[in-house]
Amino acid sequence: MKGSRLQLHDVIFHGVVTVNTAAGPKRVLKFSAAAVTIRDLKMAVPAGPQIQHIDGAPASTSTLRGDNITMYVESLTGTLSGVENIPTPPVLRLHLTPDTVPEWLYDTIGKLDLKLQLSLNDADIDQAGQTGGKLVIPGIHGYGTPR
Numbered sequence: 512m513k514g515s516r517l518q519l520h521d522v523i524f525h526g527v528v529t530v531n532t533a534a535g536p537k538r539v540l541k542f543s544a545a546a547v548t549i550r551d552l553k554m555a556v557p558a559g560p561q562i563q564h565i566d567g568a569p570a571s572t573s574t575l576r577g578d579n580i581t582m583y584v585e586s587l588t589g590t591l592s593g594v595e596n597i598p599t600p601p602v603l604r605l606h607l608t609p610d611t612v613p614e615w616l617y618d619t620i621g622k623l624d625l626k627l628q629l630s631l632n633d634a635d636i637d638q639a640g641q642t643g644g645k646l647v648i649p650g651i652h653g654y655g656t657p658r
Contacts, residue, residue, distance in 0.1 A: 514549035514573075517589060517634035521545035521626040527609045530583050532639055538609040539583040539639045545626075547575040547582075549634070552648060561655040568650025579643035582636075585609075589631030596628050605631065 525541040552567035567573045584607075591603040607613075 512549070512636045512638060513553045514551050514634050515632065516548075516550040516592070517631045517636070518548045518593075519544050519627070519629045519631075520547070522629055523624050523626055525624075527612065528583070530639055537585065537639050539585055540587065540607060540609055540612065542582045542584060544575075544580045544582070547580065547644070549573045549575075557658065558655075560658060562658055564654050564656065565648065566652045567648045568652070571649040573646065573648045575644045575646045577644040581642045582638060583640040585637040585639050587631075587634070587636050589634035591629070592632045593630030594627065601632060 519542070522542055522544040525543065527538055528541045529536050529538050549567075550572050551569065552565075552571070552573040554565045556563050587605065587607045589605055590601045591599055591605055592601055593599055
């Protein structure tokens with residue numbers, strides 16, 4: 512899943528967990544959020560001999576809202592652009608995986624269950640799974656391409 516801007520509302524980091532997938536067990540980062548917004552959403556999932564794509568309309572904002580949104584993330588990459596709704600200079604590029612969790616996230620924020628407002632530009636999320644919430648994609652467009 513990619514987007515030009517990703518906003519995580521009331522996000523809580525729950526640590527590194529192992530989930531069962533069709534490809535076997537995977538270590539992932541577990542986050543929960545009250546809501547997620549993604550500008551210029553593009554999703555791609557391998558399915559047999561093709562890659563299935565779901566895109567939102569250009570310049571649109573897709574939303575994920577509802578109860579108990581939990582994301583199981585293999586990797587999260589983006590340029591930090593806001594913390595607690597305060598803009599930050601676009602100088603910190605994050606790349607989070609279960610093996611590269613920074614100490615400040617794992618040992619400080621993760622143990623306190625702090626709810627944060629985070630914004631990332633040029634975000635790229637590789638999810639192993641997600642539960643809860645309702646995803647709304649304005650101008651949804653689906654298509655397949657060969658692998």
